[in-house]
Amino acid sequence: MLAYVATLFLPCKQYETEDVRFRRMSKMLHFIKLRTMSGGSAEKLLLQQTSNPLRRKVDLPNPLPANFTEDFITSFSEPLTQQTRLMDKQNTGWLVWGDSLEYYVVPDEDAPPIEWDASSSQTIEGLREIIIQASWWETFIKHLAMEKTVDVRLFDSFPMFTLHFTSLISLFLLI
Secondary structure (H helix, E strand, O other): OHHHHHHHHOOOOOOOOHHHHHHHHHHHHHHHHHHHHOOOOHHHHHHOOOOOOOEEEEEOOOOOOOOHHHHHHHHOOOOOOOOOEEOOOOOOOOOOOOOEEEEEEOOOOOOOOOOOOHHHHHHHHHHHHHHOOHHHHHHHHHHHHOOOOOOHHHHHHHHHHHHHHHHHHHHHHHO
16 A cells, blocks of 8 residues: 555656655655664554664773774774774764764675565555656756755755665665
8 A cells, every 4th residue: 555655646746846745755765764673563663663773882891992092083084894883973972981882884785784674565666666767867856956945844854855765775776
């Protein structure tokens, strides 16, 4: 049913703005992400208790080694490897460190980074059928090229759309 809704609402309609269509897609991708990150549990999905399978948390030794901060800062200039720790939030202290460190592991290059929720497979397939069309990309590129006015909701939602969209694109490239 969700796949039918996706294919019904995502094609370009003459009476709608691009913002409405891309917000719709962003919302659908958000729901797919929630279903995937809840691990198939209806209770976790309802409570929005999600966990990224690439996320790790390690306890830091106490006391820290003398060169810990220097090595940590240096690690950001090193090439990306399987041992690289990817961080999206600053949960570190340059003067005083916490008890633990949260990071993401680098996904394997030969496999999809995340196993998407099986119940969303029809929706993902419906989205795939839409975004492989050249006309969708032309509209999307035009949307990106438009100068945005001061619209707080647009600026709040567009980065989220981009995040979900890049996740979906990575899914298509790795299958």
